[in-house]
Amino acid sequence: MQNKYIYLGLFSLMLSLAACSSSNDNDPVEPVLPVDPPVVVTPPPVADAVFNVQITNLTNAQPLSPVGIVFHAQGFNAFVDGDPASLGIEQLAEGGSNAELLAEAQAATEYLVSASTDGPVPPRSISDVVELRFPSDQLDTARLSLATMLVHTNDAFSALNAVNISNMEAGDTLEFFGPTWDSGTEANDELGINMPGPDFGGEGFNSVRNDIFDRVHFHQGVVTNVSVESGLATADLVERHRFDNSTTKVIVTRTE
Amino acid sequence: MNKKLISLAVITAATLSAQNDAQAATLTVDITNLTRGMSFTPRLLVAHNENIDLFEPGTPATRALAWMAEGGVIVNSQNAASANSNFEYLLTRPENIANNTFQAFGLGGPPLPPATRSNSYTFDSQDFEYLSLVTMLIPTNDAFAGLDSWKIPTEPGTYTVTLNAYDSGTEANDEINATRTDVIEGGTGAALGGYAVPGMAGSGNPNATNVGVGGTGVAIQIQAGELADDAEDREGAVHIHRNIVGDTDPNGGISDLDSTVHRWLNPVARMTITVN
Numbered sequence: 001m002q003n004k005y006i007y008l009g010l011f012s013l014m015l016s017l018a019a020c021s022s023s024n025d026n027d028p029v030e031p032v033l034p035v036d037p038p039v040v041v042t043p044p045p046v047a048d049a050v051f052n053v054q055i056t057n058l059t060n061a062q063p064l065s066p067v068g069i070v071f072h073a074q075g076f077n078a079f080v081d082g083d084p085a086s087l088g089i090e091q092l093a094e095g096g097s098n099a100e101l102l103a104e105a106q107a108a109t110e111y112l113v114s115a116s117t118d119g120p121v122p123p124r125s126i127s128d129v130v131e132l133r134f135p136s137d138q139l140d141t142a143r144l145s146l147a148t149m150l151v152h153t154n155d156a157f158s159a160l161n162a163v164n165i166s167n168m169e170a171g172d173t174l175e176f177f178g179p180t181w182d183s184g185t186e187a188n189d190e191l192g193i194n195m196p197g198p199d200f201g202g203e204g205f206n207s208v209r210n211d212i213f214d215r216v217h218f219h220q221g222v223v224t225n226v227s228v229e230s231g232l233a234t235a236d237l238v239e240r241h242r243f244d245n246s247t248t249k250v251i252v253t254r255t256e
Numbered sequence: 257m258n259k260k261l262i263s264l265a266v267i268t269a270a271t272l273s274a275q276n277d278a279q280a281a282t283l284t285v286d287i288t289n290l291t292r293g294m295s296f297t298p299r300l301l302v303a304h305n306e307n308i309d310l311f312e313p314g315t316p317a318t319r320a321l322a323w324m325a326e327g328g329v330i331v332n333s334q335n336a337a338s339a340n341s342n343f344e345y346l347l348t349r350p351e352n353i354a355n356n357t358f359q360a361f362g363l364g365g366p367p368l369p370p371a372t373r374s375n376s377y378t379f380d381s382q383d384f385e386y387l388s389l390v391t392m393l394i395p396t397n398d399a400f401a402g403l404d405s406w407k408i409p410t411e412p413g414t415y416t417v418t419l420n421a422y423d424s425g426t427e428a429n430d431e432i433n434a435t436r437t438d439v440i441e442g443g444t445g446a447a448l449g450g451y452a453v454p455g456m457a458g459s460g461n462p463n464a465t466n467v468g469v470g471g472t473g474v475a476i477q478i479q480a481g482e483l484a485d486d487a488e489d490r491e492g493a494v495h496i497h498r499n500i501v502g503d504t505d506p507n508g509g510i511s512d513l514d515s516t517v518h519r520w521l522n523p524v525a526r527m528t529i530t531v532n
Contacts, residue, residue, distance in 0.1 A: 057314065057495075058313050058314075060423070123495070124493035124495045126315070226510070227502075227510075227515065239475060239498075242498040242501075244498060244521060244522050245521070249313055
């Protein structure tokens with residue numbers, strides 16, 4: 001609003017200057033400052049674009065931590081393949097907390113709105129509907145990102161990374177499938193003492209970064225103790241914890 | 257706390273207006289098996305509206321889906337015992353018949369082998385908006401490749417979609433060869449294989465190659481010659497299949513599948529769909 005007043009003020013000033021100079025070419029004229037108060041223009045209220053987001057956990061035995069959901073303008077990325085994870089992604093992927101990730105998003109200039117599912121999404125189930133809204137004049141460049149930890153892992157997470165929802169009209173539904181990343185921040189030892197959740201209750205977030213390399217990359221799947229030939233004998237993960245992509249299905253519906 | 261699926265309600269609202277301009281479309285469809293070691297049972301192709309869903313990840317399977325995923329059975333002619341619960345039955349029920357049109361492809365022929373593209377199927381989708389397909393992966397307990405309510409484009413052209421492998425959640429993944437005679441179902445004494453029985457249907461099919469014997473069981477284990485697939489052993493709802501485990505011992509180990517032959521990663525199939 002402040003900017004608009006200033007613009008209007010300058011505009012009237014320029015108009016008055018132009019008027020003065022054209023009618024008095026040879027006379028030195030003191031510039032006349034406008035005396036009118038700034039014109040107050042009340043912009044028509046911008047209606048909200050309203051979205052319902054619902055997440056299906058496609059895994060057999062991996063609870064999903066509370067899903068952090070963000071609408072933002074093009075240009076923001078919660079993570080970049082091949083780059084080190086932010087602290088927010090590290091805390092989410094190791095410990096299942098989305099608080100820092102959402103705080104990072106809120107601090108970005110591209111931020112529009114964010115929310116979290118009420119709680120974890122159990123395996124083979126569909127989450128509650130989460131409603132989010134932002135002014136519809138922001139829709140042109142709007143993107144959707146979300147992330148959630150596969151809880152029975154060291155640091156796996158399923159995500160959507162800035163998918164384009166800007167073309168959605170009221171009534172439209174889009175479906176996305178989330179692949180699985182490794183945050184690159186914790187070694188995949190598959191030990192219960194290093195994995196949280198109902199099956200293990202081990203440690204979640206630890207700021208030490210001890211993965212093979214400290215970069216976000218696609219997860220290669222858990223190894224587990226199931227197979228004599230190709231397994232990891234020391235793993236506490238078992239056959240049922242395995243997963244293949246996709247690990248989440250996301251239904252996005254614009255209702256208004 | 258609305259546990260209800262939002263998709264159906266919203267799609268209903270969205271499609272009321274679209275229904276008028278939907279055109280009867282003839283589709284030409286083929287499917288490519290992208291796997292190294294799985295074959296596809298007869299393919300069920302269904303054009304439908306928002307009132308029918310062949311499967312929905314995160315929710316329990318219908319009996320019709322279990323017949324397809326556990327035994328590859330979709331129509332009566334394949335198995336008379338399925339007549340009151342297979343997809344032919346479900347899709348022709350009075351409450352469903354106006355909501356879909358369907359056709360089975362590959363009946364009577366061999367399953368579609370690994371790394372093979374099918375013939376072209378001609379399919380009249382009438383004026384239905386969505387296309388779905390299911391086909392069982394053999395040899396497995398209850399894996400299937402699924403296309404879930406793909407919106408048929410109104411623009412003529414050729415489209416490509418890829419399919420993931422799902423687990424119907426109706427049978428434990430024991431990975432036991434159903435042709436084995438040294439194992440029976442616990443409790444019933446029934447032979448293995450097929451709908452509602454442990455063991456992998458299709459183990460004896462000539463296209464289901466490299467199936468071994470002597471495995472002790474993966475998700476559940478054989479005990480004294482019996483294999484019991486109790487309710488708590490089944491996953492309970494449709495989800496993305498976690499892939500088979502297998503082993504490299506054709507006469508023992510935990511699995512009768514071969515880990516160097518039968519494993520896959522998604523996607524497992526590609527469909528090309530031409531809207532004429």
